[in-house]
Amino acid sequence: RDYRQMFANFRPDHPWNVPDEMEFLRLSGCWRKDRATGEEGFTLAGVLMFGTWNAIMDTCPLLFWDYQELPDVLSTDNRWTDRIVYDGTWSGNLFDFYRKISPRLMADLKKPFALKDGIRQDDTPQHKALREALINTLVHADYSDRASIRIQKSKAGFVFRNPGTM
Numbered sequence: 001r002d003y004r005q006m007f008a009n010f011r012p013d014h015p016w017n018v019p020d021e022m023e024f025l026r027l028s029g030c031w032r033k034d035r036a037t038g039e040e041g042f043t044l045a046g047v048l049m050f051g052t053w054n055a056i057m058d059t060c061p062l063l064f065w066d067y068q069e070l071p072d073v074l075s076t077d078n079r080w081t082d083r084i085v086y087d088g089t090w091s092g093n094l095f096d097f098y099r100k101i102s103p104r105l106m107a108d109l110k111k112p113f114a115l116k117d118g119i120r121q122d123d124t125p126q127h128k129a130l131r132e133a134l135i136n137t138l139v140h141a142d143y144s145d146r147a148s149i150r151i152q153k154s155k156a157g158f159v160f161r162n163p164g165t166m
Contacts, residue, residue: 066083067104069153137162142163
């Protein structure tokens with residue numbers, strides 16, 4: 001997959017939108033040269049963001065992505081109504097996890113009609129708050145810890161949990 005192109009679609013004017021894939025990886029902190037040894041390679045961020053599940057498990061063997069939509073009434077028979085975990089049908093990396101769950105988090109939010117400079121504004125403060133909570137959960141996780149990164153959506157609200165102390 002060309003993640004660089006997907007990034008360019010999100011932020012077309014960003015300075016990291018360069019034609020060379022290696023330059024994109026360097027600028028984004030996903031690839032670096034070790035100054036002590038001279039060796040070059042992917043950083044932990046690069047593996048988490050763009051790697052395959054096997055590469056991620058080699059570097060963060062305790063990592064577990066978990067998105068759950070909970071039923072209105074919890075029971076032992078029906079613990080969730082929808083769940084996304086790595087199951088072999090997608091890459092398992094952070095970028096794809098974000099892209100899979102972000103639309104689901106936002107799905108039930110209202111989009112009132114609002115114009116600004118003749119352009120419809122669909123990005124409400126609620127959309128921004130949920131996106132910020134999701135990004136903070138992913139960015140500030142301790143990827144060496146045992147606990148999963150779990151995001152839950154229910155009628156009562158949202159729960160974002162990550163391992164670590166942030």
